Amino acid sequence: MPEFTVFRGGPDGVKRGTTVKPDELSGDRVLKHRDIVLGHEGVGVVEAVGPDAAGLRRGDRVGWGYETNSCGRCLDCLSADEIYCRRREVYGGPGADYDQGSFASHAVLREAFLHRIPAGLGDADAAPLQCAGATVFSALQGVGVGATVGVVGVGGLGHMAIQFAAKMGCRVVALSSSGRKREDALELGAHRFVVTGGKDGDGAGAGDAGGQGNGNGNGNDGPEDEWPISRLLVTTSALPDWRAVMPLLGTRAVVYVLTASRDDVRVPCLPLLSKGISVRGMLTASRGEHRRMLDFAALHGIRPLVERFPMSEAGIREAIERLESGRIRFRAVLIPQ
CATH class of the missing domain: 3.90.180.10 (Medium-chain alcohol dehydrogenases, catalytic domain)
Known part of the structure; x- marks a missing residue:
């Protein structure tokens, strides 16, 4: 034996x-x-x-x-x-x-x-x-070329999600609670970087720190509806500040919650209704x-x-x-x- x-x-x-x-x-x-x-x-x-x-x-x-x-x-x-x-x-x-x-x-x-x-x-x-790779790849299935994909978190799963989405021909928006991983996200293939604030309900609103900026002094690339996110992957161990995230989502956007958090997903109801947003959970591929x-x-x-x-x-x-x-x-x- x-x-x-x-x-x-x-x-x-x-x-x-x-x-x-x-x-x-x-x-x-x-x-x-x-x-x-x-x-x-x-x-x-x-x-x-x-x-x-x-x-x-x-x-x-x-x-x-x-x-x-x-x-x-x-x-x-x-x-x-x-x-x-x-x-x-x-x-x-x-x-x-x-x-x-x-x-x-x-x-x-x-x-x-x-x-x-x-x-x-x-x-x-x-x-x-x-x-990790199989999980984010599965969450990206069916996404179209040119679609805008948001990735919450630039960590173990998130840094792979950014690469996969970029190579699939998507516009990639990386979202993080701080600007610490901005350069990493852009080097991995993200086109924009958004600072959202902290855990569910703790954030102070979204601020864009994207690639080129538009010269308005706050680092924003443009209005938040310029690149409405059609698919959002939540890869962080803690859930995001949904009040900061929801305005970035487009009509009928799909949110994939990939974290194994024990916290409740407390998403504001009215944005779900007004934009037809769906929230999905999934394990892996x-x-x-x-x-x-x-x-x-x-x-x-x-x-x-x-x-x-x-x-x-x-x-x-x-x-x-x-x-x-x-x-x-x-x-x-x-x-x-």
Whole structure:
């Protein structure tokens, strides 16, 4: 039976350990205090395949994300919405195998939920795409060339959303609670940058700090309805100041809430009615969208901005500590030693 090196959560945080699994091949931060192998975005090389594997071979480079199994028979699965399957297996969820995670030397996973990595993507580039990249790509499906896409937050998800939207031919407006990441947003492909204020109800209104300015002394590119946003992706850990955001949205705009916040979404009612705005929640991409996302990223040179840490107990502790203190610049990636 194979012996794996894994990094599990526990009462005292991350600890190195081993787990021995039956030979099945023959027949992150929130969870750090739980007894689970950590990590839900991974890239690795196929070492062995089971007798029923049909598409992957030893030596293939693959990745996986938040979901690792579904029933395959319900209407959600048959409609390519397997992420919403009631019997789904997702990282840290009920029914999942807590001995499998990406903070490990090995993992045993279903072939159907592994995604071949294109040659144009390195391992450190591909790993953050497996959940964060797939999520924002899915939220951008169906957006038209020339549409205006707003991205709230220039962080782990937001900096990838900006790149994907720009490469899809959209006009991209980055929104943030401060001007600290203005230059980053513009370099990543945003065309305008808007400072919105803080968390739900705490902001002081929107101020534009877009590319060229119009010489009026306040940094504005023009009136707020010059580029009405037709699709808005909320990628921040805290919800935005909706009073500052709603005036920037166009008629029948769709707001995708991608954050896992436990706060209520308290959106002003009248703007929803007067503009026909919709608010949607979503988890991550279907498998088909996931694979198209990887091909799109490889073709268009989309690369997450990452900080690298050794995949060791000390390296993981350092990465999580920097993440919790807000010092990670975009994404942290663990590199096997």
